[in-house]
Amino acid sequence: MTHLNDRARSGADAPAAAARPLFAQIKARLRQDILEKRLPAGQKLPSEAQMQQAFGVSRITVRQALNELQAEGLIETLNGKGSFVTRPADAPRLGMLAGFNEILRTHGRAGAGHTLSTRTGPAPVRAARALKLAPGAPVSVVRTLRTIDGVPAAFVHTFYEPTLGRDILAQRLAQEDAMTLLEEDLDFRLDRTQISATAVKAGRIRGLLLGVPADAPLLYMRFVPYDLTGLALLYSDVYFRPDQFTYRVMVRR
Amino acid sequence: MTHLNDRARSGADAPAAAARPLFAQIKARLRQDILEKRLPAGQKLPSEAQMQQAFGVSRITVRQALNELQAEGLIETLNGKGSFVTRPADAPRLGMLAGFNEILRTHGRAGAGHTLSTRTGPAPVRAARALKLAPGAPVSVVRTLRTIDGVPAAFVHTFYEPTLGRDILAQRLAQEDAMTLLEEDLDFRLDRTQISATAVKAGRIRGLLLGVPADAPLLYMRFVPYDLTGLALLYSDVYFRPDQFTYRVMVRR
DNA sequence: CAGTGGTCTAGACCACTCC
DNA sequence: GAGTGGTCTAGACCACTGT
Numbered sequence: 001m002t003h004l005n006d007r008a009r010s011g012a013d014a015p016a017a018a019a020r021p022l023f024a025q026i027k028a029r030l031r032q033d034i035l036e037k038r039l040p041a042g043q044k045l046p047s048e049a050q051m052q053q054a055f056g057v058s059r060i061t062v063r064q065a066l067n068e069l070q071a072e073g074l075i076e077t078l079n080g081k082g083s084f085v086t087r088p089a090d091a092p093r094l095g096m097l098a099g100f101n102e103i104l105r106t107h108g109r110a111g112a113g114h115t116l117s118t119r120t121g122p123a124p125v126r127a128a129r130a131l132k133l134a135p136g137a138p139v140s141v142v143r144t145l146r147t148i149d150g151v152p153a154a155f156v157h158t159f160y161e162p163t164l165g166r167d168i169l170a171q172r173l174a175q176e177d178a179m180t181l182l183e184e185d186l187d188f189r190l191d192r193t194q195i196s197a198t199a200v201k202a203g204r205i206r207g208l209l210l211g212v213p214a215d216a217p218l219l220y221m222r223f224v225p226y227d228l229t230g231l232a233l234l235y236s237d238v239y240f241r242p243d244q245f246t247y248r249v250m251v252r253r
Numbered sequence: 254m255t256h257l258n259d260r261a262r263s264g265a266d267a268p269a270a271a272a273r274p275l276f277a278q279i280k281a282r283l284r285q286d287i288l289e290k291r292l293p294a295g296q297k298l299p300s301e302a303q304m305q306q307a308f309g310v311s312r313i314t315v316r317q318a319l320n321e322l323q324a325e326g327l328i329e330t331l332n333g334k335g336s337f338v339t340r341p342a343d344a345p346r347l348g349m350l351a352g353f354n355e356i357l358r359t360h361g362r363a364g365a366g367h368t369l370s371t372r373t374g375p376a377p378v379r380a381a382r383a384l385k386l387a388p389g390a391p392v393s394v395v396r397t398l399r400t401i402d403g404v405p406a407a408f409v410h411t412f413y414e415p416t417l418g419r420d421i422l423a424q425r426l427a428q429e430d431a432m433t434l435l436e437e438d439l440d441f442r443l444d445r446t447q448i449s450a451t452a453v454k455a456g457r458i459r460g461l462l463l464g465v466p467a468d469a470p471l472l473y474m475r476f477v478p479y480d481l482t483g484l485a486l487l488y489s490d491v492y493f494r495p496d497q498f499t500y501r502v503m504v505r506r
Numbered sequence: 507c508a509g510t511g512g513t514c515t516a517g518a519c520c521a522c523t524c525c
Numbered sequence: 526g527a528g529t530g531g532t533c534t535a536g537a538c539c540a541c542t543g544t
Contacts, residue, residue: 021513021514022514023513023514047528047529048529049529057514057515058514058515058516060313060515060516061513061514061515063531064513077530077531078522078523079529080521080522080524080528080530081522081523081524081528081529082529082530083530091506190506191505192503192505192506193503194501194503195501195502196499196500196501196502197450197474197500197501198493198495198498198499198500199453199470199471199472199493200452200495201469216454217452217453217454217470217471218452218470219451219452219472220495240452242451242452242473246449246450246451247449248447248448248449249502249504250445250446250447251445251446251448251504252444253326253443253444253445274531274532275532275533300510300511301511302509302510310533310534311533311535311536312535312536313532313534313535314532314533314534316511316512317532317533319511330511330512331510331511331541331542332510332512332540332541333510333511333540333541333542334509334510334511334541334542334543335509336510336511
C-alpha cells in the first residue's frame with residue numbers, strides 16, 4: 001500500500017515517530033527513489049493528479065513536495081509536460097564546478113591528457129582523511145598530465161575508492177576531467193566541492209614533467225567533490241603551470 | 254492605494270504590462286522595498302493576514318511571495334513571530350565568502366593589518382573592466398599588508414568606486430577584510446564572488462614586503478564580490494605567502 | 507489568551523504541450 | 526481535445542510565540 005501516516009497524529013500518541021508533515025514524507029520518499037535510482041535520471045514522475053490519488057492528499061501538498069525537490073535540483077518541472085528526474089549532467093553548474101577540459105572548451109583551446117600511471121595502493125594520510133577511509137585503506141591512484149595546445153599545463157594526482165563502477169575513471173581520466181566523468185558517466189549527483197589553493201616551487205621532478213625550471217612557481221590545488229548524500233567521491237591534487245592556466249570560480253553567497 | 258493589477262488581464266486588453274502573476278508582483282514590491290532600504294534590515298514585515306488585506310489576495314498567494322524571498326535569503330520567517338528582513342551579516346555564508354580575518358579567527362590565530370597607502374587615481378584597465386567603469390575613471394586604491402601572529406602573510410590591493418558610503422572602507426581595511434566590512438558595516442547584500450587564482454614569483458618588491466626571497470612562489474588571487482543587484486562592489490588583488498595561508502572554499506553545485 | 511506562521515483541503519480557471 | 530503544470534480562492538486546524 002502506498003499511503004502515508006494516515007494522519008496518525010491524533011489517536012493514541014504515537015510513541016516515537018514524530019509525525020512529519022505530509023509533504024515532507026512525500027518529498028523524502030521521492031528523494032530516496034531518485035537517489036537510489038528507482039527513479040532513474042530522465043524518468044518522468046507521475047502527474048500531480050496521479051500522486052494526489054496515490055498518496056491520498058490534496059494537490060497543494062503534492063506540489064509543495066515537488067517544489068522543494070525542484071529547489072534542490074533533483075527534478076525539473078515543465079509546464080504542460082510533467083516533472084522529470086534531473087540528469088546530473090544537465091543540472092546548471094551554479095557554483096561552477098566546471099573541470100579543466102570544460103573550461104578550456106569554452107575558451108576554444110585544445111586540451112589533451114596522458115595517463116602517466118595507474119595503480120592501487122594504501123591511501124596517503126591526507127587522501128584517507130578527505131575520503132573518510134581508514135589510513136592505509138586501498139585506493140586507486142591515477143597520475144595524469146594535461147596539456148593545452150600541446151604545452152604541459154597541469155600534473156594531476158587522483159585518489160579514489162576502487163569500489164563501485166568508479167574504476168572506469170582510470171580508463172578515461174586521460175580524456176576527460178574527473179568532475180565531468182563523475183556526473184556524466186557515473187551519474188553521481190555532485191553537490192559541492194571543497195577546494196584549496198596555495199603556491200609551491202615546482203621542484204626538479206614536477207619541473208621536468210611540466211617543462212619549467214625547478215624554481216618556477218606552480219599553483220597547487222586540492223579538490224574533494226561531494227555527493228548529494230555527503231559522500232566524498234574522490235581526492236585530487238593538481239599542480240598548474242600558471243602561465244598556461246588560471247583557475248576561476250564563482251562562489252555564491 | 255496599495256492594490257495590484259486588480260486582475261486587469263480580463264477587460265479591454267492592457268496594452269503593454271504583461272499581467273504578471275499576483276505573487277510575483279507582491280514579491281517584486283517587497284524585494285524592492287528591501288533592496289532600497291525602505292524596509293531596513295531587521296524590520297518586521299506586516300503579518301500575512303495584514304498583507305492579505307493590503308494586497309487584496311488570499312493568504313496562499315502572500316505566502317508564495319514570502320517563500321521565494323526567503324529562498325533568496327532576503328527575509329527570514331519565524332514561527333509564531335513573523336517575517337523579518339535579513340541582516341546581511343546574519344545570512345549564512347553558504348559558499349564560504351569568509352574573508353581573511355574570519356578564516357584566521359576560526360583557526361585561533363591572530364590576524365592584524367597595516368595600511369600602506371590610500372589614494373584616489375585612475376582605474377587600471379583590469380580593475381575598470383571588473384567594476385564596469387570607464388577606463389581611467391577615478392577609483393580609491395588601498396594597499397594593506399596583513400600579518401598572522403606577526404608574520405607577513407598577504408599583500409592586498411583593493412580598488413573601489415569612491416562614491417557611496419564606501420569610503421569608510423579606507424579607514425577600516427586595516428582591521429577587517431573587505432567582505433566583512435561590506436556586509437556588516439555597509440549593509441551590502443553579497444550574492445556571489447568571482448575568484449581567480451594563479452601562482453607568481455614574488456619578485457624583489459613583494460619579496461621585501463612579505464619577507465621572502467625574490468624567487469619565492471606566491472599565491473595570487475583576485476576577488477570581485479557582487480551585490481544581489483549584480484553590482485560589482487570592489488576589485489581586490491591579493492598576494493599570499495603560501496607558508497602562512499592556504500585558501501579554502503566550498504563551492505556548491 | 508490573541509497573534510503569528512505551518513500545514514492542509516477541495517475546489518476553480520488558466521496556459522501550455524502534444525495529438 | 527485531453528493532459529499537464531501554474532496560479533488562485535476561501536476556508537480550516539494546528540503549533541508556536543508573546544502577554
